[in-house]
Amino acid sequence: MDFSNTRTAVLLRVGLLTLNIFVLAYLIFNDGFFVTELVLFILMGLQVISLIKTLERNNQELIHFLESIRHDDLSYSYKTDSQNEDTNKLNAELNKVLKDLREVRKEKEADFQYLKNIVQHVGIGLITFNKAGAVQIMNTAAKKLLRINNIENVKDLGAISENLVDIFLRLRTGGRDLIRLEIGGDIVQLAIYAIELTLRGEEFKLVSVQNIQNELEEKEMEAWQNLVKVLTHEIMNSVTPISSLANTVEEELKLQLHNDQEVSHISSEEIADIHLAIQTIKKRSQGLIRFVQDFRNLTHIPKPKISEIKVRPLLEEMLMLLKREIEDNHIKANIRVDPENLTINADKELIEQVLINLIKNAAQAFDEQTNRLVELKAYVDEKSRPVISVRDNGNGIDDEALEKIFIPFFTTKKSGSGIGLSLSRQIMRQHQGMLGVKSKLDEGTEFFLRF
Structure with missing residues (x-):
């Protein structure tokens, strides 16, 4: 009999097993010889075992294939020179899959080495560690900057500065901090930025460290x-x-x-x-x-006394305070607050000083314009931070002056002291915020208070 084809072998065994069952059943119902029945029963068991082995033969190859993938062993190769044609076809396909997987692994390894080289040669220090502080990556720039070789745990940096370790562990995604250290007799000012990552269910933190002392x-x-x-x-x-x-x-x-x-x-x-x-x-x-x-x-700017301030009443008070000056200059002023119940945490007196200075500057930003407008706007930006802006449609500020307007005592006005904007920026920094500006000649100027 030819068993070269698996399908033929299975059908033949099923046929013989079926015939055996019918013959055995016939003998049992017709009181046949006991010995003959026993022989047929043993033969039926052997046929079942043979059928199972035939069916499992290819399954063993598949199980071995899956186990090699699970253990990342792609070196195995399946024979394609057996007498079973179906087995040869199956093994050939398995070999193709293993070859493709090997190619993918090579590409991933090449990509990994490429990224690893980039990380190692980038000019900014990079350190990654897990929740327990175990360090996975510490690039060359970080080692040179901190003047260490290798560390196993980020807490080992305590030998340099406990404050540095505290910053590493404390910072969350998007967090920034500055620290001044003496390392190897040199003073360095480190800018530290952190981002949290999750990889395969485990939390990691990537910290970048840069010496900005020269800058x-x-x-x-x-x-x-x-x-x-x-x-x-x-x-x-x-x-x-x-x-x-x-x-x-x-x-x-x-x-x-x-x-x-x-x-x-x-x-x-x-x-x-x-x-x-x-x-x-x-x-x-x-x-x-x-x-x-x-x-x-x-x-000598006093330390802010922080309290919660409703923005709309604050802006309305400012316009009421400067109402005379605004009307004398024939300026239309309006307020837009979104959301209406927007609040800021700030020192009311200091922020009033900033707003008065900006609104006065806006009121003095006109020459021959007839449709004069000063707009106070408050909103929440894309980072969920409150922003107050003061915008006018006056003369605007040229690029050269725009670079200098925050320098103390620089002014473009004949009667100006040149400290208003510088003082306002320092007040905003005291609030951990910033004062920014954008302007275009003949179109107007807008100042931003970001809290």
């Missing part, structure tokens, strides 16, 4: 240079005429004394000139004193 020093130097320019300009504007007028008065009095003239012999015109010079010196001195007082105010 801070450059910005600090730039800020000092800008401040010195402004201070020099303001002080020289006051000191130069004072010095010049003092020199003129001194020369005049010196001449009188040299000629042994009494004060009564000085003409009224000369006395008037001296009086005018002294008045000018007084005014410029008072201006210089005010300038110094403004500078002191800029460096």
Whole structure:
């Protein structure tokens, strides 16, 4: 008999088993010989076993195939030279699947190595660790920055700074923090950013660490240079005429004394000139004193006393306070708050100071415009943070001035002190918020208070 085909073998065994059952049943019902019945019964059992083995033969190959995949063993290869044609076909397909899986694994391994190289060579320090603090990845930049080789747990960084470990563990997704450390005798200012991830049901945290000390020093130097320019300009504007007028008065009095003239012999015109010079010196001195007082105010901002403030009543109070100035300038003002019950957590007096400054600036932003508008708007941004904006449709601010408007004592107004916007930005920073601006010439300006 030819068993080369599995289907034929199964059908033949089923047929023989069926025939055997009928013959056995016939003998039982017709009182046949007991020995013959026993032989047929044993033969039937052997046929059942043979049928099961035939059916399980291919199943064993499939089970072995699935187990090799489960254990990630793709090195096995199935024979395709047996006498069973169906088995050869099945094994050939299994070999194709294993080959495809090997190719996929190679591609994933290549992608992994590519990403691993990127992570290792990126200029920002990267550290990943699980909920227990066990470190999975620590790239080269992080090792160089923290001056360590390898650590098993993020808590091992306690040897550098316990505060650093606390920040790593405390930060949540989107959290940022700054820390100043001394590492190896060098002072570093680290900017730390964290994001939480879930991989295969396990929680991980990815932390980026960057030394921004050089950038801070450059910005600090730039800020000092800008401040010195402004201070020099303001002080020289006051000191130069004072010095010049003092020199003129001194020369005049010196001449009188040299000629042994009494004060009564000085003409009224000369006395008037001296009086005018002294008045000018007084005014410029008072201006210089005010300038110094403004500078002191800029460096002494009280700590905010935080309370919950309803935004709409706050904005309505501001417009009522500045109603006269707005009406005198023929400006239309409106308020839009969404949602209506929007609140902020802030120091009411300090925020009022910021809003008054911004609304006054908006009211003074017009030249010849007829349809003058100042709009106060409050809303919640995409990050669920409250925002208050003050917008006007006035002249706008050119790009060069826009870069300098937050520098102390810089102003584009003839009568401005130049500290309002700088002071307002510092107040917002005290609230852990920010003051931003966007402007377009001849279209208007909008300031944003983000809390």
